[in-house]
Amino acid sequence: MAGLRKIIGKMRNTKYWELSGLIVLIITYSFIIQLNNKTFLSFANIINILSQIVVFGILSCALAFPMINGTFDLSISSLCALGGTTSALICTKGLYGIKLPFAGAIIVSILICAMFGAINGTIISRTKIPPFIVTLGMDITIRGVVYIVSNNSPVGYLPPEYLALGSSTIYKIPISVLIMALIFLIVSLVLGRTSYGRKIYANGGNYEASYISGVNVKGIRFSTYVISAVLAAIAGILMTARVGSATPNAADSYATTAISSCAMGGVSLSGGTGTVLGIFLGSAMMGMITNGMNLMRIGSNWQMIMKGALMIGAVFYSMWITNTSKR
Amino acid sequence: MFDYVLEMKSISKRYGGIVALDNVDFSLKKGEVLCLVGENGAGKSTLMKILTGVVKPDSGEITLKGKLVRIDKPIDAYRLGISIVHQELIQIPDMTVAENIFLGRYDTIGPFISFKSLRQKTERLMEKIGIYFDPSKKMKTFSVAQRQLIEIVKALSYDSSIIVFDEPTATLTIDETRQFYEVVEKLQKDGISIIFISHRMDDIFNIGNRVHVLRDGKTTGVKDVENLNADDIIKMMIGRNLSQQYVTKTNKPKDVILELEDVTNEKIKSISFQVKEGEVFGLGGLIGSGRTEVLKAIYGIDSYEGKIFFKGQLVKNRTPKESILSGFSFVPEDRKDEALILNESILRNISINIIDKISKCGFVNERLENSIAENFMKDLNIKAPNQNAKVYSLSGGNQQKVVISKSLASEPTVILLDEPTRGVDVGAKAEIYQIINELANKGYAILMVSSELPELISVSDRIAVMHEGKITGIVEAISSTEKSLMELAIK
Numbered sequence: 001m002a003g004l005r006k007i008i009g010k011m012r013n014t015k016y017w018e019l020s021g022l023i024v025l026i027i028t029y030s031f032i033i034q035l036n037n038k039t040f041l042s043f044a045n046i047i048n049i050l051s052q053i054v055v056f057g058i059l060s061c062a063l064a065f066p067m068i069n070g071t072f073d074l075s076i077s078s079l080c081a082l083g084g085t086t087s088a089l090i091c092t093k094g095l096y097g098i099k100l101p102f103a104g105a106i107i108v109s110i111l112i113c114a115m116f117g118a119i120n121g122t123i124i125s126r127t128k129i130p131p132f133i134v135t136l137g138m139d140i141t142i143r144g145v146v147y148i149v150s151n152n153s154p155v156g157y158l159p160p161e162y163l164a165l166g167s168s169t170i171y172k173i174p175i176s177v178l179i180m181a182l183i184f185l186i187v188s189l190v191l192g193r194t195s196y197g198r199k200i201y202a203n204g205g206n207y208e209a210s211y212i213s214g215v216n217v218k219g220i221r222f223s224t225y226v227i228s229a230v231l232a233a234i235a236g237i238l239m240t241a242r243v244g245s246a247t248p249n250a251a252d253s254y255a256t257t258a259i260s261s262c263a264m265g266g267v268s269l270s271g272g273t274g275t276v277l278g279i280f281l282g283s284a285m286m287g288m289i290t291n292g293m294n295l296m297r298i299g300s301n302w303q304m305i306m307k308g309a310l311m312i313g314a315v316f317y318s319m320w321i322t323n324t325s326k327r
Numbered sequence: 328m329f330d331y332v333l334e335m336k337s338i339s340k341r342y343g344g345i346v347a348l349d350n351v352d353f354s355l356k357k358g359e360v361l362c363l364v365g366e367n368g369a370g371k372s373t374l375m376k377i378l379t380g381v382v383k384p385d386s387g388e389i390t391l392k393g394k395l396v397r398i399d400k401p402i403d404a405y406r407l408g409i410s411i412v413h414q415e416l417i418q419i420p421d422m423t424v425a426e427n428i429f430l431g432r433y434d435t436i437g438p439f440i441s442f443k444s445l446r447q448k449t450e451r452l453m454e455k456i457g458i459y460f461d462p463s464k465k466m467k468t469f470s471v472a473q474r475q476l477i478e479i480v481k482a483l484s485y486d487s488s489i490i491v492f493d494e495p496t497a498t499l500t501i502d503e504t505r506q507f508y509e510v511v512e513k514l515q516k517d518g519i520s521i522i523f524i525s526h527r528m529d530d531i532f533n534i535g536n537r538v539h540v541l542r543d544g545k546t547t548g549v550k551d552v553e554n555l556n557a558d559d560i561i562k563m564m565i566g567r568n569l570s571q572q573y574v575t576k577t578n579k580p581k582d583v584i585l586e587l588e589d590v591t592n593e594k595i596k597s598i599s600f601q602v603k604e605g606e607v608f609g610l611g612g613l614i615g616s617g618r619t620e621v622l623k624a625i626y627g628i629d630s631y632e633g634k635i636f637f638k639g640q641l642v643k644n645r646t647p648k649e650s651i652l653s654g655f656s657f658v659p660e661d662r663k664d665e666a667l668i669l670n671e672s673i674l675r676n677i678s679i680n681i682i683d684k685i686s687k688c689g690f691v692n693e694r695l696e697n698s699i700a701e702n703f704m705k706d707l708n709i710k711a712p713n714q715n716a717k718v719y720s721l722s723g724g725n726q727q728k729v730v731i732s733k734s735l736a737s738e739p740t741v742i743l744l745d746e747p748t749r750g751v752d753v754g755a756k757a758e759i760y761q762i763i764n765e766l767a768n769k770g771y772a773i774l775m776v777s778s779e780l781p782e783l784i785s786v787s788d789r790i791a792v793m794h795e796g797k798i799t800g801i802v803e804a805i806s807s808t809e810k811s812l813m814e815l816a817i818k
Contacts, residue, residue, distance in 0.1 A: 193693075195686040202679050205668035212628065212657060212665055213679045213733070214648040272670055 019278050021317040022264060025310075026285055033292040040295055047173060053287035054180045055080070055239040055251065059258040060265075060279045061187045062231035065224040067262055068191065070204035070271025071124060071131035073225060076232040077255040078142035079113050083233030084240035084250060085146050086112050088155040091162065095149060102161040110233045116142055117229025121222035139255075147248045156245040166241030176238045183231065188276035200224065204271025260307065261286055264314040285310065332357040332520050333378075333409075333489055338387035340373055347373040348384070349544040355489065360511065360521045362531045362552070365541035365564055366724075366752030371524050374541070375491050378522075379411045380404040410482040411491040416474050420467035425449040427466050428481045452480045455517065456510045472503035479510060490514065491522040496530055508534050526753075528557045540564055564753055573785040574760045578767035580606035580788055585741055585772055587625070590633035594620040595796045598633070602741070602772045607763060609787030609804065610776040612816045616793040618776040619660060622743045625774075626650045626657045637741070651680055656734035658727075660745040660776075666730045667718050673729055674700045674714040680737045703732035708758060724755020731762065742766065744775040748782065760786055780809040792816050 033040040059076050066073040089095040090105035100108060120138055124131045168175050191197040199220050202210040211217045235254075240246040263269075264285060265278025286307060293303045333355040340348045348370045355361050365371045376382040378389070380401040389396055391407055398404050404411075418427050425445040426433075434444045442463075449462040458476050466474060475495060482490045492511075496504045511521060511534055523530060531538060531552060538555065540548040540563040548563040580603040590598040595617040602608045610618040624631040627644035635642055637653065644650040647657070659665035667676055678685060678696045685692050685699070700714040707728045711721055718729060727747065734742060747763070748756045763786055767773055777783045783790055787804040792815035800815045 193691055194689045195682040195691055196689060198675065198679065198682050198691060201671070201675075202668055205671055206664070208664055209666050209668055210679065212626075212647050212659060214646075214651040214737075215679065215682075216646075216648060272668065 019266060019275070019281060022278065022281050022285065022314055025314070026281065026288065029285070029288060029292065033288075033295065037295040040292060043172075045291065045295075047177065049284070049287045049291045050177045050180070051174055051242070052290060053283045054176045054242070055235050056254045056257045056261065056286070057180050057280070057283040058183055058231055058235035058238065059251075059254050060261040060283050061183055061276070062228040062235065063255075063258045063262050064187065064191070064267060064274065064276065064279055065200065065227045065231075066131070067267050067269070068204050068271055068274050069200045069221060069224045070207060071221065071224070072135060072269075073120065073228045074132065074135040074255060075116070075120060075139040075142055076228060076235075076258065077251045077253075078139045078146060079116060079229050079232035080236035080239065080251040080254060081146045081246075081248060082116070082142055083109050083113050083236030084246040085150045085155060085236075085248060087233075087237050088158055088162070088240050088246035089149060091159050092155060092157055102159050106237060109237065110230055113229045113233035113236075114226050115229075117226040118222070120229070121225030124225065125218040125221040143248075150246065150248045152248060154245045154247040158240070158244065162241055163244060164241075165238065166244065176242060179234075179238065183234070184276060184280050187231075191276055196220075196223075201272055204273075206272070257286055257307075260311040263311055282314070285314075330356055332392055334390045335374070335378065336388050336390070338374065338377060338384050338389075340377065340382065340384050346544050348377075351387075351541070351544070351546055353539060353546075355520050355522060356537070357520055358515055358518050359536040360515060360523055360534050362523045362525055362535040362538045363541070364525065364531065364538055364560060366754050369541040369564070369752075370544040371541055372493070375411065375493065375522070375524065378404065379409060379491065405485050405487075408486060408488040409491070410485050410487040410489075411493065412475065412478045412482060412495060414493040414495070414497065416471070416478055418466050418474060418478070421465055423463050423465055424460055424469075424477055425462035428452075428462075428477065428484055448484070449480065452483050455483060456480070456513045458510065472499050472507070475499070475507070476510060479514070487519065489520050489522065491524070493524045494526070495523075496525065496527060504529070528560070531560065532557075561753065573781075574757070574764045576607075576764055576767075576786075576788070578605050578607070578764060578788070580604065580767075581770070584638060585625075586636040587621075588634040588636070590621070590624055590631050590635065592620070592624060592629055592631040594629075595624065595631075595793075598624075598798060600791050600798065600801055602774060604740075604772050605767050605770045606789065607767050607773045607775060607787045609783045609790035610774060610793065611778075611780070611783050611790050611812050612793035612799075614778065616816065617796040618793050619745050620796075621793075622657065622745055622774060622776060625741075626655055626743055651737050651739070654738075654740035655743065656680070656737055656739040656741075657743045658730050658734050658745060658747055660749065662726055662730050662750075666733070667726060669719040670717060672715045672717055673704065673709065673711060673721075676718050676729055677703055677714075677732045677736055680733050684737075699736060700732075703735070707732055707762060722752065722755070724751040724758070727751050727755070727759065728762075731759070735766075739771070741772045741774070744773065746776060746778065748777075748779070780812055783812065784809070 030041060039045050059080060062076050063073055086095055087105045087109035090098055090100050090108055091102050098108065116138065120135060123129060123134050166176060170178065191200065199210070199215045202215055203217055203220050207217055236251065239250060261282035262274065262279055264282030265274060267274030267279065289306050289310065290303055293306065331354045335353040338348050338351045338353065351370065351374060353374060363371050373382065377384045378398065380398040380403050383399060389398060396407055398407065428449055429445055434441045446462045453459050456479060460469065460473060460477060469477065496507060499507060514521060523535065525531065535552045537549065537551050538560060539546065540560065542564060582604055583601045584604045585602040588599050598621055610621060612618050620629060623629040625635060627646050627650040642653060644653060644655065663669060674696060677700050682691065685695050697714065703709065704714060709725050709728045711725060718726060721729065748759055751759065763773060775787060784804050784807050789801060790804050790807060790812065791798050791801045792812055793799065794816055
């Protein structure tokens with residue numbers, strides 16, 4: 001018994017202890033679904049799940065930066081739509097006269113979203129207006145911009161390179177999934193191993209103390225919004241590629257799913273905590289709920305109940321774990 | 328048997344691998360004031376948390392007036408007549424006094440709260456201890472000292488026979504403390520038994536009847552106050568003598584390295600002084616006299632007019648970042664709000680000041696980071712399982728050592744200390760004085776703000792005393808007394 005206590009004691013000190021609940025949950029859930037439908041854990045279905053989480057997985061990464069930094073970004077869903085719509089327009093009909101081949105369209109649309117991110121970042125880092133309000137307002141505004149530029153109609157007839165982004169595979173794994181994996185990897189490296197990442201955590205953990213410790217708190221805060229906008233744009237581009245067209249009301253509900261994934265992954269609303277692995281597992285769990293319940297032929301309404309309940313449960317669990325390790 | 332209104336027997340509690348209390352026996356006589364004394368981490372707050380139902384002991388039992396009782400949650404303690412007045416008052420600023428006192432227990436006429444009866448009840452309770460505050464005024468309109476007295480009224484409203492006070496005089500002025508002692512004496516006369524957690528000798532010798540000393544989770548002494556002096560108590564607390572608390576200074580100041588000329592801003596006026604390498608320059612004065620503001624101006628947190636010369640050259644640090652880069656570091660007064668990131672590890676708290684220096688191409692050199700932290704933990708004797716332990720789990724003294732490590736990590740030339748031993752227990756205080764002496768020996772220039780006059784006198788070489796934003800005098804520490812400094816502070 002003492003031996004077990006020692007092992008648990010050692011495991012407690014790793015930063016992944018808080019994820020133990022989520023991991024157990026995923027394993028249990030997979031077990032239950034697999035018993036019901038043997039195809040759940042097949043290679044093809046796993047690829048399926050990963051494909052489904054590409055967009056909001058990347059959005060969770062986008063959200064991670066401002067959230068860990070202690071603030072919030074509610075504008076990611078409309079930025080996602082903006083990225084998809086503008087990139088689609090630029091390489092087809094043209095965006096106010098700007099017409100570029102696929103590669104150029106991607107770059108310009110990312111820059112446009114980055115610009116909006118910079119506006120977010122400037123207002124939030126330089127004024128006392130609550131980030132919640134600023135990004136909420138921007139979300140509505142940007143959504144309006146999306147409707148305007150797309151003229152309220154979807155943008156289709158995408159060039160073949162664009163469609164290839166959404167459908168082609170390498171060794172049976174879709175390129176979009178590989179891109180998502182790459183983004184998770186890069187974000188994990190940046191947040192976990194770089195001095196920049198450290199400063200983001202520090203800022204979120206204690207803004208005042210970071211300032212006194214010499215961190216450029218305003219600059220860091222600003223940069224998180226630019227990064228979240230860029231990642232949201234990338235998510236939008238991949239979403240458009242997979243769907244085959246860009247609709248102006250796209251990604252409407254993705255913000256809440258991204259917030260849930262982050263919360264399940266241990267990112268606290270007050271900032272300073274959270275791991276990218278956790279966010280990935282949170283996104284995976286969300287995807288597994290949809291996929292698994294579909295396989296069991298349970299309707300989408302029940303899936304929503306499941307997702308909501310699970311998010312509350314997961315956050316509660318991770319708070320409970322941190323509290324017991326505090327005592 | 329019934330002489331003792333409370334008996335806690337064989338109380339043990341561990342948190343993971345750390346033993347907070349080890350078979351502690353604690354008893355309280357009816358109508359007495361018992362001072363519970365001990366360093367931070369000795370177990371006093373754990374013991375009281377067990378008594379007031381916040382925490383459950385691993386083993387042991389509690390008897391009240393001879394009867395065995397179970398205290399599993401705070402409401403159990405209240406119902407048994409035990410209440411606690413916390414150091415950080417738990418009050419709702421925007422509600423009135425009466426509403427705060429009777430929170431959750433409002434008298435009602437039908438579904439409506441009877442404010443009249445609340446008011447009357449409150450006034451009657453206040454009479455008992457000879458104070459009066461308007462029950463219909465909002466809590467936030469009162470001072471900390473007044474709110475503390477109101478908290479006592481709240482304890483009375485539960486018909487408490489045992490009241491625990493947690494460091495109540497820490498933030499009170501001399502007059503407020505005197506009024507507080509009078510209230511405590513009134514409570515005693517009413518037959519209420521009092522447990523007084525305090526570090527301060529004044530409290531113990533002014534109103535204490537007995538003293539119960541804890542060290543490292545064990546009882547080291549339970550004695551009547553009249554047979555003791557301060558040295559006896561300190562010895563029971565830390566196992567050392569009072570005279571060993573301060574370190575004999577061995578530093579030799581050299582040339583002037585920092586000079587302030589007419590530094591002025593909203594809070595400070597025409598500040599001019601010089602600090603030498605290897606010198607400890609103390610800043611004394613009453614709270615609000617501007618000492619912290621002088622440090623903040625030097626460190627770039629506040630702007631100022633005037634000149635600051637560093638190593639002979641004119642400097643103007645506009646942000647903390649610039650200050651750190653040019654060789655300054657700052658240990659702020661309020662480490663929890665201004666210096667530490669509480670839910671991060673010791674390692675990451677120490678490295679944040681120099682995170683860019685130890686990174687190559689943006690990637691943190693984790694091996695270097697670890698060895699820096701290990702060295703500091705060893706040199707400053709920071710007690711923790713390892714450098715990944717979270718800072719919130721450390722005692723005040725160890726937390727302060729982490730902040731000091733942080734400030735030393737950037738290899739500064741000038742170190743600015745603001746109340747470096749505030750909220751630090753006696754043992755760690757002595758260690759910090761040792762650290763300051765060694766730093767001065769090594770040639771660092773140190774500015775130290777302190778409100779503890781004995782500390783100021785024994786640690787500094789020279790002292791500048793401030794009053795209302797101006798310097799009223801710069802004196803040699805050796806020839807200063809508490810009286811002479813106080814005279815300068817109120818000039």
